[in-house]
Amino acid sequence: MEKYVLSQMTGKNFSKTVAAIYLQTTYNQDQYPEYLKWFYTVNLPRIFKKEGDIIFYLDGLEIVSLATLKNKDEKKICTLLVNEDYRKKGYSKQILEDSFEYLQTDTPLITIPTKRLDEFNKIIEAYNWKETDRTDEYYSEEVIFNAPKVLRK
Numbered sequence: 001m002e003k004y005v006l007s008q009m010t011g012k013n014f015s016k017t018v019a020a021i022y023l024q025t026t027y028n029q030d031q032y033p034e035y036l037k038w039f040y041t042v043n044l045p046r047i048f049k050k051e052g053d054i055i056f057y058l059d060g061l062e063i064v065s066l067a068t069l070k071n072k073d074e075k076k077i078c079t080l081l082v083n084e085d086y087r088k089k090g091y092s093k094q095i096l097e098d099s100f101e102y103l104q105t106d107t108p109l110i111t112i113p114t115k116r117l118d119e120f121n122k123i124i125e126a127y128n129w130k131e132t133d134r135t136d137e138y139y140s141e142e143v144i145f146n147a148p149k150v151l152r153k
Contacts, residue, residue: 001064003098006054007047018044021054024063025079031113031139043068043078052078055098057091065095075103077110092123107146114141 009017028035046052049072056066064086068079077099082091100106106127112120114134123129124145132147 001057001059004056004058006056007050017056020063021056021066024066024083025068025081028079033139046070046072053102055095055102057095059086065091067095067099069099069102069108071103075105075108077103077108080110093126096123096127109147110145111135111142112145114143117143 004017006014006017006021022036022039025039026035032038043052043054047054051072052068052070054066054068057064062085063081063083065082066079067077067081070076070078080092080095080099082095099108107129110129112124117124129145131143131145133144135142135144
């Protein structure tokens with residue numbers, strides 16, 4: 001198992017890796033129909049601007065886990081994935097710890113669709129993440145964890 005950081009890759013390796021990461025995360029289109037556009041026009045430019053990154057682990061050529069991170073206006077895990085074949089083996093802890101180190105916090109902002117909360121329940125409990133809000137701004141309800149408190153008008 002080897003750790004990689006997308007911003008540290010160059011040339012063909014960068015391009016091939018971007019394509020592989022996108023393909024691995026296309027499940028996000030179920031929740032966000034504009035995921036393709038976001039991935040290439042928001043997420044990747046963030047890496048070039050040094051406002052975020054993607055940390056991932058490979059087992060040979062297979063993506064084991066990855067985290068898409070935002071680190072400018074907020075410290076956020078945008079996408080967290082552990083490949084189904086590698087779940088329940090400690091890889092979520094590994095990628096989360098790397099994310100915390102990169103973001104310099106163990107309470108990053110993260111939103112989780114309510115229909116997927118059960119999948120994340122052990123992580124939420126283990127790291128004592130606090131539900132701070134809910135939103136249906138996208139295509140289904142999401143729970144927001146660890147957001148700073150904001151006064152609503």
